Amino acid sequence: MKFGQWLGLLGVVASLVLLWSLRQSLIYLFAALVLAMALCTLVGSIRSRLGCSRPLALLLSLGTVLLVLAVAATVVIPPFVDQFSQLLSKLPAAAETLLDLLRNGLSQVSQMIYGSGDGDLSWLRDGLVGSDAGGAPGLSPRLSSSLSSGALRLLGLAGGVGTGLLQILFVVAVALMVAVQPTAYLEVGVLLVPSFYRRRFRQVLVQCGDALSAWMVGVLISSLCVGILAAIGLSLLGVKLVAANALLAGLLNIIPNIGPTLSTVFPMSVALLDAPWKAAAVLALYVAVQNLESYLITPSVMHHQLKLLPGFTLTAQLLFTVVFGPLGLLLALPLAVCLQVMVRELLIHDILDPWKRLRLTG
Template sequence: MRFGQWLGLLALVAALTLLWTLRQSLLTLFAAVVVAMALCTLIGWMRQRLGCGRPLAVVLSLGLVSVVLAVLATAVIPPFVEQFGELVSKLPAAATTLLNLTRDLISRASQMLYGRSDGGLDWLREGLFSGGEPSNLRGGALQLLGLAGGLGTGLLQLLFVVAVALMITLQPLAYREIAVLLVPSFYRRRFRKVLVSCGDALSGWMVGVLISSLCVGVLAAIGLSLLGVKLVAANAVLAGLLNIIPNIGPTLSTVFPMSVALLDSPIKALAVLLLYVAVQNLESYLITPSVMQHQLNLLPGLTLTAQLLFTVVFGPLGLLLALPLAVCLQVVVKEVLIHDVLDRWKRPPLAS
């Protein structure tokens, strides 16, 4: 290799190392872009419905968002925080009940298999309960959910995301052109179309997820009310919020209502499990296909792979943003790698 080629290789390695070092900051910036796309989608809907100019649509959209946030801060968040705190306090008692129920099931199975309730399955009982009684589960749960140490950093990141999102929302075309200038001049027109496609895919995904999460929250609230499960508001809000994270989120949302129901009876906990399975199947096979007809569909295997990969690379924020990242990457792979590279890759002529 020549000196210039070595220099280019070193520059590429340095650039990749820099990107890897700044991956958390870049992910936070991507979160701001996602929020900005959500605001731009609302602004576009306002302009289409009201037939007004962009400045007026921006003012109306920001006003609407402010009103919604004010209503959430005064009417929804306080009871949710209260009920969620009570929900967390019930988890240790529910865990103790579950352990006692498991012990009883093992004893009954030993009675059926060996004619006595002890001795036959002692190896299983000792393996499951070798840690002793869960006397410190309350402290463990509170430590798991206690994020006070990183609260300041989280608030700063949230302020950064909101500020950058508002700046991008006010001048989206200008910031898009800055991104276009980062690619070679011969590819800028095509790259501009790719960015527009990514924006359209993100907008469709966000609208679909919003409608889907609202439906899941409402269905969960109705079902839990009919079953007589306590803390309906907290569990319904959690079901709607965690629905944003596919595969993992719905599973986590089932733990809390089942824990509360288990304190009443195992049958009620089983009924809650069946309810959430029914709601998730309804969401997966009816609600989501109906509201996302024009949205870029992601295969379940690719979705799970993206969640695992981005969680390992970026941490919890990567898990939260795995779906929008996967949506954008799928557009880039389809438009750039497949359409612009592989589809135009000609077979070299045979040597005569």
């Protein structure tokens, strides 16, 4: 290789190293762009319905968002925080109840296999359930310490939300700036590519924005449906703390695969304290709700959205969580949506397809 080629390779490596070191700032910037796209989607919806100018639609959108936040801060968040703290306090008792059921089940299986004695299953029973000072069965010390440390980590995570106030202000400020002048910032992104490709790249960025808008509208509708269905089902089953569990089901529905699984832990824990059958009924309810969301609600509200393969979605969640941390998990799906658009348009349509046609004609 010549000196110029080595210099170009060195520049590429240095750019990749710089991007890796700035990955946390880049994920915050992408979060701001997603928030700005959500606001622009709301502005476009208001303009199409009212036929007003963009500045007026932007003011109406900001007023609507502020009104929703005010209602949530005064009506929704206080009872949710209270019920969520009760949920966390019930987790150790629910774990103890579950282990007690496992211990009884193992004892019955042992009696069926080995007779009246515990037989060879005693080591498994003792490993799951220990004894307290009085000899009564209870949580094993290792499991108790694990639950305590897990609760402390949750509290630490809640405290870390306060320390991330500066990042939240940054995301909101950048989102508002982009929402005020989206076309100007779009042109800044277009200028980053060579002049002969700017028209095509502008089209690809617009397609990414349309895909993000479709994703956000679909996720909002499906999350609302999941929360409402969960609230109705939990109320019919007589499970306590319905509001917190339904709100968690709707919020965690944003995170595919992992979120719906996590949302079942809390209502099943509360139901298990009442009766084991109720916990099984809650599990069946959430499975039914997720199937309705996957096969009925999502296809009907996201028929214009890109079709993401489940394996691709799960891989994106793992990859972006490793690279960007917890925020990468939350933004894995919008990142995957934009990545799929760019791969389809830039790599496949603009590079691979012309090369294939060239090979066929040659």
